[in-house]
Amino acid sequence: MNKKEIKGIIEGILYIWGDPLSVSSLKEILEIDKNDIKNIMNEMIIEFNSNDRGLQIVKIKDGYQLATRPIHYEYIKKLIPKKSNKGLSNAALESLSIISYKQPITRVEIENIRGVKSDKSITTLIEKGLVEEQGRLDRTGKPIIYGTTDNFLKHFGFKDINELPKLKDEDLEENNTD
Known part of the structure; x- marks a missing residue:
């Protein structure tokens, strides 16, 4: 060939x-x-x-x-029928942001960062194929750990997770090392 x-x-x-x-x-x-x-x-x-x-x-x-x-x-969007599929809620976006930057992460860790329960938002993210269960931690209760999917990368236009924009806190930490 x-x-x-x-x-x-x-x-x-x-x-x-x-x-x-x-x-x-x-x-x-x-x-x-x-x-x-x-x-x-x-x-x-x-x-x-x-x-x-x-x-x-x-x-x-x-x-x-x-x-x-x-x-x-x-x-192209003129060809696609309109869906009633609404976007992500603020709670789901917050959870998705936390998961994408801190993965792998447990539900409890997400809730500690957000300060509120996150069960529903995590379920929504899983249903939309943006987040998946990536296993369980080997500690009491065997908590599920979550991470983003390839669909997340595709949806947001990233080649890999390293393309996520840097967080301002990370930028400040880098500046403090001078």
């Missing part, structure tokens, strides 16, 4: 799959070296961007996904 054929296959696979597809999965499908796949993906990202195409390839963690460009949102 030549590189042009491989790019065509990858484009078709990403289109059909819909979700991020890992380099390992692409390696298994295409039966070529991971480094070759990474190089081809980087080339494809550049090609999609330089040709002002309606679609782009976005990197999410170690995977790639075909997506529409945000600048076309106003046009």
Whole structure:
């Protein structure tokens, strides 16, 4: 297979799959070296961007996904039926912020930071696929620990959790080390 054929296959696979597809999965499908796949993906990202195409390839963690460009949102949203699916409440947003910055974290730790019960907001975040249970701590009561999902990264446009904006308190701590 030549590189042009491989790019065509990858484009078709990403289109059909819909979700991020890992380099390992692409390696298994295409039966070529991971480094070759990474190089081809980087080339494809550049090609999609330089040709002002309606679609782009976005990197999410170690995977790639075909997506529409945000600048076309106003046009695309006209095709999508309006949902009564409302956004997140302030309580859910607070909990999501705490989880995203402090993960892995327990419900009790979230409640200690917020100062109020957080059961309902955590349940909402799980139902929306933004947060997931990531296991249990090995201590009394075996509390569940929570963390964000790949859907969280996708929804907010992050490649990985390290792209979260720095908190002001962290910036102040860094300034105190001078």
